[in-house]
Amino acid sequence: MSDHHLSTLAIRAGQVRTHEGEHSEPIFTTSSYVFRNAAEAAARFGETAKGNIYSRFTNPTVRCFEERLAALEGGAACVGTASGMAAILATCMALLKSGDHIVCSDSVFGSTIALINRYLVKFGVEVTYVRPDSNDAWRNAVKDNTRLFFLETPSNPLSVIADIRAIADIAHAHDVVFVVDNCFCTPALQKPFELGADIVIHSATKFLDGQGRCVGGAVVGNAQLVGTDVFGFIRSAGPSMSPFNAWVFLKGLETLELRMRAHSAAALELAQWLEGQTGITKVHYAGLESHPQHALARSQQSGYGGIIAFDVERGREGAWAFIDATRLMSITANLGDTKTTITHPASTTHSRITPAERERAGITEGLLRISVGLENIDDLKADLTAGIKAVRG
Numbered sequence: 374m375s376d377h378h379l380s381t382l383a384i385r386a387g388q389v390r391t392h393e394g395e396h397s398e399p400i401f402t403t404s405s406y407v408f409r410n411a412a413e414a415a416a417r418f419g420e421t422a423k424g425n426i427y428s429r430f431t432n433p434t435v436r437c438f439e440e441r442l443a444a445l446e447g448g449a450a451c452v453g454t455a456s457g458m459a460a461i462l463a464t465c466m467a468l469l470k471s472g473d474h475i476v477c478s479d480s481v482f483g484s485t486i487a488l489i490n491r492y493l494v495k496f497g498v499e500v501t502y503v504r505p506d507s508n509d510a511w512r513n514a515v516k517d518n519t520r521l522f523f524l525e526t527p528s529n530p531l532s533v534i535a536d537i538r539a540i541a542d543i544a545h546a547h548d549v550v551f552v553v554d555n556c557f558c559t560p561a562l563q564k565p566f567e568l569g570a571d572i573v574i575h576s577a578t579k580f581l582d583g584q585g586r587c588v589g590g591a592v593v594g595n596a597q598l599v600g601t602d603v604f605g606f607i608r609s610a611g612p613s614m615s616p617f618n619a620w621v622f623l624k625g626l627e628t629l630e631l632r633m634r635a636h637s638a639a640a641l642e643l644a645q646w647l648e649g650q651t652g653i654t655k656v657h658y659a660g661l662e663s664h665p666q667h668a669l670a671r672s673q674q675s676g677y678g679g680i681i682a683f684d685v686e687r688g689r690e691g692a693w694a695f696i697d698a699t700r701l702m703s704i705t706a707n708l709g710d711t712k713t714t715i716t717h718p719a720s721t722t723h724s725r726i727t728p729a730e731r732e733r734a735g736i737t738e739g740l741l742r743i744s745v746g747l748e749n750i751d752d753l754k755a756d757l758t759a760g761i762k763a764v765r766g
């Protein structure tokens with residue numbers, strides 16, 4: 374199906390109908406599989422014959438999701454995981470050994486940093502954090518034992534854009550595996566493999582589901598790194614995706630392109646509108662002409678996504694007054710939902726880092742982040758207007 378467009382692949386790729394002729398994808402709720410005879414069982418266990426053995430390894434509903442997401446990203450192999458964090462853990466466990474070094478963007482998801490600093494380092498993995506938008510920082514951080522680059526772009530919550538092509542060239546000049554967490558854009562807006570990435574990570578919990586229902590993740594890449602190495606870890610260690618969740622994500626993928634275009638259009642309109650409001654001192658959104666990397670974002674993304682951050686006057690007091698005055702938006706740290714969400718990063722998602730680290734990262738006390746959903750835009754503007762009035766006191 375690889376000559377089809379993204380929206381077609383998102384609806385059709387990966388489906389194999391059973392003898393029942395079902396139109397929609399079925400959910401295979403089975404933990405194990407039956408062999409026709411003893412020789413077939415031996416062949417499957419001996420890996421001389423392909424086929425299902427046990428749902429920790431493979432499951433037809435999960436496989437349908439994996440093949441569909443692989444088709445959307447343009448990767449040869451995909452492994453579904455129990456969460457986005459399980460996808461990152463599986464990638465690190467499969468590809469790294471004691472004594473290896475990671476270069477990681479300093480603006481990645483908080484649990485990614487916790488995973489590296491609290492656990493991977495315990496097993497002798499070294500890490501250097503770099504500013505994602507400084508190509509020199511990536512280049513200068515490379516050491517003889519560097520094995521992996523880890524990047525998220527756009528960054529959360531400030532939409533800092535990293536140059537995927539340039540960082541891929543640096544990685545490949547040093548035989549380093551380049552991993553991109555594509556959670557914020559999804560393949561509907563950004564195709565990291567076309568820009569040089571080796572592995573793409575997803576938290577399916579966010580825009581792939583798009584409706585806030587299930588936790589899951591995925592790793593996409595080539596047959597060796599992902600199809601063999603990452604799959605081997607999942608098979609042995611067990612953070613596999615459940616078939617029910619895979620089915621929910623399949624239904625989410627069917628509307629992915631429509632939703633991502635709608636999230637992007639609404640977020641751009643709201644970001645431009647927010648920029649003109651008194652009480653709001655700065656808006657961070659890569660779709661704005663005022664964003665320092667607007668041109669780079671335009672060159673590697675086909676849309677700017679649904680996440681906006683903005684600074685309000687009066688610091689934390691102003692930010693909390695804003696949140697508490699809203700009625701429609703959900704006060705929750707989750708993102709990538711049809712429901713618009715609002716959060717105060719300094720006291721929630723970024724509360725566990727020190728004030729000095731927050732300041733360096735640009736997470737001010739007056740910063741708010743919204744994940745723009747698919748409600749009517751005039752209703753969202755009315756809700757934001759109530760917040761703006763409350764900031765001004």
Ligand SMILES: *Cc1c(COP(=O)(O)O)cnc(C)c1O
Nearest residue numbers: 456457458482554556576578589
């Ligand atoms: C949420 C998120 C993750 C972790 O995914 P879970 O499904 O919550 O485990 C990883 N990366 C990014 C960018 C995220 O937003």
